[in-house]
Amino acid sequence: MKKLNLVIRDCLILTPEMDILRGSSIGIKENKIVVISKYEDIKKEYEIEQTIDGNNKLAMPGMIDAHMHTCQQFLRGGTADEYPMVWSRILVPFESSLDESDVYASSRLCALEMIKSGTTGFAESGGPLIHAAIEGYLESGLRGKIAYSVMDQDDAIPSSMKSSTNELLKRTQSLYNQYQGVGNGRIGIYFGLRQILTCSTDLIRESGQLARELNTGVHIHLEEHREEVRYCLQKFKMRPVDYLDSLNLLGPNLIAAHSVLMTDSEISRISETQVNVVHCPRSNLSSHGIPRTPTLLEAGATVGLGTDGASGHNMDLFQEMKILRSAIRVSYGLSLFDPVSMTAKSLLKLATKGGAKALMIGSEGGELAEGKLADIILIDLDKPHISPSLNYINTLVDNVSGLDVSDSIVDGKLLMKDREVLVFDEQEILYEAKRHANSVKKRAGI
Ligand SMILES: [Zn+2]
Numbered sequence: 270m271k272k273l274n275l276v277i278r279d280c281l282i283l284t285p286e287m288d289i290l291r292g293s294s295i296g297i298k299e300n301k302i303v304v305i306s307k308y309e310d311i312k313k314e315y316e317i318e319q320t321i322d323g324n325n326k327l328a329m330p331g332m333i334d335a336h337m338h339t340c341q342q343f344l345r346g347g348t349a350d351e352y353p354m355v356w357s358r359i360l361v362p363f364e365s366s367l368d369e370s371d372v373y374a375s376s377r378l379c380a381l382e383m384i385k386s387g388t389t390g391f392a393e394s395g396g397p398l399i400h401a402a403i404e405g406y407l408e409s410g411l412r413g414k415i416a417y418s419v420m421d422q423d424d425a426i427p428s429s430m431k432s433s434t435n436e437l438l439k440r441t442q443s444l445y446n447q448y449q450g451v452g453n454g455r456i457g458i459y460f461g462l463r464q465i466l467t468c469s470t471d472l473i474r475e476s477g478q479l480a481r482e483l484n485t486g487v488h489i490h491l492e493e494h495r496e497e498v499r500y501c502l503q504k505f506k507m508r509p510v511d512y513l514d515s516l517n518l519l520g521p522n523l524i525a526a527h528s529v530l531m532t533d534s535e536i537s538r539i540s541e542t543q544v545n546v547v548h549c550p551r552s553n554l555s556s557h558g559i560p561r562t563p564t565l566l567e568a569g570a571t572v573g574l575g576t577d578g579a580s581g582h583n584m585d586l587f588q589e590m591k592i593l594r595s596a597i598r599v600s601y602g603l604s605l606f607d608p609v610s611m612t613a614k615s616l617l618k619l620a621t622k623g624g625a626k627a628l629m630i631g632s633e634g635g636e637l638a639e640g641k642l643a644d645i646i647l648i649d650l651d652k653p654h655i656s657p658s659l660n661y662i663n664t665l666v667d668n669v670s671g672l673d674v675s676d677s678i679v680d681g682k683l684l685m686k687d688r689e690v691l692v693f694d695e696q697e698i699l700y701e702a703k704r705h706a707n708s709v710k711k712r713a714g715i
Pocket residue numbers: 336337338394490526577
């Protein structure tokens with residue numbers, strides 16, 4: 270008789286078409302979804318090792334945070350209601366004061382927060398000493414694409430955070446040699462480029478070239494703020510997307526985080542080249558505006574969602590979906606009297622399938638179907654703000670939060686069951702986090 274390691278029994282299932290399938294069960298073997306069918310039929314064909322009761326629960330693909338900052342986890346509450354420049358006054362002194370043990374503790378707190386809010390995969394956009402974070406993420410069982418913070422120019426940055434172009438390229442290459450594909454393929458290494466202002470033309474061009482040779486990705490902050498656009502126009506007589514295009518950087522292996530300031534012609538180029546646009550709605554709204562998501566989607570662009578880390582908000586992607594829904598309704602919907610300018614189905618796709626493409630696992634992940642990766646979360650529906658509902662697709666976006674996630678499975682392994690995290694000692698992580706956060710705060714003088 271064939272074997273299954275895990276079966277989620279009799280749950281509601283969010284299908285790849287964004288419909289709700291009722292009364293079915295999901296059978297998992299090793300790291301894949303092998304069968305989705307009625308429990309009675311599965312039982313006839315398979316020997317089952319472990320069963321989770323899915324009664325009153327909804328199974329959906331795990332959320333993917335396609336732009337976050339491990340090294341800003343201890344900056345929570347530290348960047349809101351501050352005058353500019355937050356980057357030079359707060360972020361730079363903070364990140365440059367971290368040591369390896371702080372980064373390790375940050376990664377464990379990040380992982381704990383992600384597991385408890387339904388995130389199963391992430392793209393770390395680039396922090397200092399990021400090798401120390403990989404150890405924490407390996408323990409967590411989460412799936413992630415990780416980059417070093419890479420900067421080789423800008424006088425405002427202390428020399429400890431900058432290096433020569435060659436040194437930076439070598440550093441990511443050796444990180445790649447050491448960690449690419451570890452944790453059963455869950456961890457991958459991307460080339461980080463902090464932003465156009467802090468990276469030389471050579472660094473950008475060669476990072477793109479090396480990433481293509483190694484068949485991996487590049488993660489950059491792009492068209493996030495006006496200063497960056499002004500810099501590109503002044504220095505290169507091109508807008509940021511055109512500048513990266515001239516350096517052969519645009520492609521399906523590029524994460525362009527934020528992307529709120531794009532012109533029509535940039536949007537069509539981004540779509541043609543299948544760049545992964547990643548909006549961080551709460552972060553974008555607090556500083557640089559509302560992204561042009563409906564225009565991007567209409568042009569056929571790939572769009573994912575990110576939290577931009579925990580410094581300004583938290584790592585709950587359900588909140589990002591809600592804020593983007595409201596922002597687009599105000600900016601596009603109201604002016605055109607279009608009540609379906611940002612549907613729940615499209616938002617759920619951004620947070621799952623869009624994120625999977627950004628992690629370069631679009632063909633294997635981001636949806637619940639036979640043969641796909643078993644990265645699954647269960648939502649506890651038995652709550653007064655969720656059930657009953659006439660339309661669980663709308664309810665997932667408008668009502669559910671990360672706190673309603675009861676179980677998390679990544680790569681076929683159960684990381685959280687009934688909100689008990691199985692891979693970490695939660696109390697120890699919280700204790701260590703406080704200790705490290707206090708110590709960095711003192712050292713950074715903020
Ligand atoms: Zn960011």
